[in-house]
Amino acid sequence: MKLTDHEKSMLDGAQGRAKARAMDLLVRYGEALGAERLVETNNVAGAFNASTPSVSELARKGFDAVYSELNLDSSEVVEVPRMVANTCQLITGIDNEQWRVQGIPWDLAEQQKRGEQYFGSRGINMFATCTPYQVGNVPVKGEHCAWMESSAVVYCNSVLGARTNTEGKESTGAAALTGRIPYWGYHIAGNRHGSHLVDVAVDVDDIMDWGLLGYYLGEVIDDEIPVLSGRCHQPSLIKLKHFGAAAASSGGVEMYHLPGVTPEARSLEEAFGGNPVKATVRYGEAERRIAYENLNCATDRGVDFVMLGCPHNSIDQVWLIASLLEGRKISADTQLWVHTPRALREVADRNGYTRMIIEAGGFVMSDTCPAISRHMPKGTRVVATDSAKQAHYLPAITGVSAWFGSVRDCVEAAITGRWSGGLQ
Amino acid sequence: MSGDTIGPSVAPTRIVLRGRKVVGGCAEGEAIVTRDTISGWGGINEREGTVIERRHELRGQSFKDKILGFPGAKGSSGWSAYFHMARLNGAAPRAMIFNKMTTKIALGAVVTHAPAMTELEQDPLTLIETGDWVKVDADNGVVEITKRRNGRPP
Numbered sequence A: 001m002k003l004t005d006h007e008k009s010m011l012d013g014a015q016g017r018a019k020a021r022a023m024d025l026l027v028r029y030g031e032a033l034g035a036e037r038l039v040e041t042n043n044v045a046g047a048f049n050a051s052t053p054s055v056s057e058l059a060r061k062g063f064d065a066v067y068s069e070l071n072l073d074s075s076e077v078v079e080v081p082r083m084v085a086n087t088c089q090l091i092t093g094i095d096n097e098q099w100r101v102q103g104i105p106w107d108l109a110e111q112q113k114r115g116e117q118y119f120g121s122r123g124i125n126m127f128a129t130c131t132p133y134q135v136g137n138v139p140v141k142g143e144h145c146a147w148m149e150s151s152a153v154v155y156c157n158s159v160l161g162a163r164t165n166t167e168g169k170e171s172t173g174a175a176a177l178t179g180r181i182p183y184w185g186y187h188i189a190g191n192r193h194g195s196h197l198v199d200v201a202v203d204v205d206d207i208m209d210w211g212l213l214g215y216y217l218g219e220v221i222d223d224e225i226p227v228l229s230g231r232c233h234q235p236s237l238i239k240l241k242h243f244g245a246a247a248a249s250s251g252g253v254e255m256y257h258l259p260g261v262t263p264e265a266r267s268l269e270e271a272f273g274g275n276p277v278k279a280t281v282r283y284g285e286a287e288r289r290i291a292y293e294n295l296n297c298a299t300d301r302g303v304d305f306v307m308l309g310c311p312h313n314s315i316d317q318v319w320l321i322a323s324l325l326e327g328r329k330i331s332a333d334t335q336l337w338v339h340t341p342r343a344l345r346e347v348a349d350r351n352g353y354t355r356m357i358i359e360a361g362g363f364v365m366s367d368t369c370p371a372i373s374r375h376m377p378k379g380t381r382v383v384a385t386d387s388a389k390q391a392h393y394l395p396a397i398t399g400v401s402a403w404f405g406s407v408r409d410c411v412e413a414a415i416t417g418r419w420s421g422g423l424q
Numbered sequence B: 001m002s003g004d005t006i007g008p009s010v011a012p013t014r015i016v017l018r019g020r021k022v023v024g025g026c027a028e029g030e031a032i033v034t035r036d037t038i039s040g041w042g043g044i045n046e047r048e049g050t051v052i053e054r055r056h057e058l059r060g061q062s063f064k065d066k067i068l069g070f071p072g073a074k075g076s077s078g079w080s081a082y083f084h085m086a087r088l089n090g091a092a093p094r095a096m097i098f099n100k101m102t103t104k105i106a107l108g109a110v111v112t113h114a115p116a117m118t119e120l121e122q123d124p125l126t127l128i129e130t131g132d133w134v135k136v137d138a139d140n141g142v143v144e145i146t147k148r149r150n151g152r153p154p
Helices: A005-011 A017-033 A053-059 A063-072 A106-121 A150-158 A169-178 A207-221 A237-250 A268-272 A285-295 A315-325 A342-351 A353-359 A388-398 A407-416 B079-088 B103-112
Strands: A038-040 A043-046 A086-089 A180-182 A196-204 A226-232 A279-283 A305-308 A335-339 A363-365 A382-385 A401-404 B014-018 B020-023 B026-033 B067-070 B095-098 B116-118 B133-137 B142-146
Touching: A005 A017, A017 A063, A017 A169, A017 A180, A017 B020, A017 B103, A043 A169, A053 A063, A053 A106, A063 A106, A063 A169, A063 B079, A150 A237, A169 A180, A169 B079, A169 B103, A196 A207, A196 A285, A207 A226, A207 A237, A207 A279, A207 A285, A207 A388, A226 A268, A237 A388, A279 A285, A285 A388, A285 A401, A305 A407, A315 A342, A315 A353, A315 A407, A342 A353, A353 A363, A382 A388, A382 A407, A388 A401, B020 B103, B026 B095, B067 B133, B079 B103, B095 B103, B095 B133
Parallel strands: A043 A086, A196 A226, A196 A279, A305 A335, A305 A382, A335 A363, A382 A401, B026 B067, B067 B095, B095 B116
Antiparallel strands: A038 A180, B014 B142, B020 B116, B026 B133, B133 B142
C-alpha cells in the first residue's frame, strides 16, 4: 500500500507507539482488502466501551491494555494519547443509570464508568447510541467517515451521502488515533451506484412495512446496492432508520438509493450511474408475507417483555409510545423497556414523556439495548418488538422467541400481556 | 487447477487451487464448509466457536480449529470483534477461505491471526466439502484439498 510521509512516520514509531500500532493494523487491514492507499477521516464512530465480562480480565490490567488489544489488535500494551479525529462512542452494553433494571452486576457497571472516564479524557464523545445521527453527528455529503454499527453505516451512506464502509472495533480504534482509514469500497465514488432494481409492488408507508421491506431485501440482495422503485411513500428519518437496520441484519446492505429522496439519486438513471441492472427484485404481497413469517418465530401469545427502540428511538417515537400509554397500566406479567439516546432522554424527561411511560409501568432506557447487553427481564421467554433487527438477533443470541409488529401492536401487548398483532 | 488423479469418472482425491493471500501463514486441518454467509456478532458464540444464527446451515456446529470455508461475512459491524474474541478464547478457526471480500471479513480475518485466502481460481465452496483435509498456504497463495474417501476422513 502507498503511504504518505506522514503515514510512514506514524508507522515507524516517530509519533509514538500507539500510532505505530494503529498504522500497523491499518496497513494489514488495507492489504487484506487490496486497498491502494489510506484516506483522511475526521469522523469516527466506534466501540470503545468495556462493558462485558470477557473484557474484565483485560480491564484489570488497565484501559491502555483494553484499547491496545481490542481497539488496535496489539498484544503490546501502548499508552493511548488523545484522539486526532472527532470520535464518538456508539451503543454500549450497560445503562449507566438503570443497570440494576437490566440485571447487570455492580462491578461491571463500575467498569464501564471507569472506562468512560478514560476514553472521555482522550476525546471520545460518549453519545452511547447506535444512532449518532440523531444526536448531532450528521456528516455531510461526500465526507469520509469511519463508522461501525451496520444500521448507522447504511444510514450514513444512503440517507446522508457521506462515505463509510462497515468498520469494526479495531479499525475505528486505529482511525481515531491516526485520522486514516483504507480508501476502499464505499469511499470510492464509482462503487456507490445501484446494482439491483427493486420493484415495490405494495404500498410501503408505515414503519413496520419499511422494516419488512428491508428485512426481505437484505436476505435476497445480501450486500449489493438496491435501488427502490414503485410504491414507496415519502419516508422520514425514522422509517429509513428501520429500513436500513433491517436490511443490514438479514443481509449486508450498506447502501441503497431511493430516487428523488436520497442524495446520490435524483433519478433512477443517476442511481445506477450507467451500471447494468444485475437483477430486478419484485416485492409484492407474497414477499411481504415471507418477511413477516421469517421474523415472527414465536407461537406462544403470552408476551413477557416488550422492547421498543432498536435502533434507538427518536424523541417523536418516545412521544408516540408515551401517548399510547397515557392513563393505562401495563400487564403485571409483562415488562416494557423503551430505548432512546441519553441526550434525547433529557428531552423526554423535560417534556414529561418519561413520567408518562413510568406511570404506566414501563422503563425508559439509554446507552444500550437487549441484543447488545444480552440482558432482558429475568425469565423472558417471549419478546415483542417493533424492530426487525431486534426480532432477528434476540432469538439467536438469547434463545427467546419473538413477535414483530407495529409500535401499536407492541404497546397493546404490553398492556394486555398477549400478542394480538398480525399482518393487515 | 491440477489434481493427481483426475479421470472422467473418478473424483479427484487431491485438488490444488491458487488464490490471493488475505492474511499470511500456513495451516491445515479438517474443513467445515457452508453456502450461507456468517454473522459475527449475533451469529457466533465466541466461547465455543459455534454458529448460533437461526435458520443457518451450520447452526450448532463449531469451526474451532477447523478450516472454515464460507461465502463471506454479513450482519453487524461487531464481526471482527467476535472473531477477535474467539481467538482470545482459543475458539477461532485454524484458517479461512471465502469468496466475497468485504471490510467485515478483511478486518475479521486480520484480527483472527489465522491464514486466510480469497479469489480462488475455482469456487472453493463447490470443491471443498465438510470433512475434507485442507491445507491453506496463504504465503504462497495455494490451497490444497484432500478429499475424504467414501464419506470417511482421508
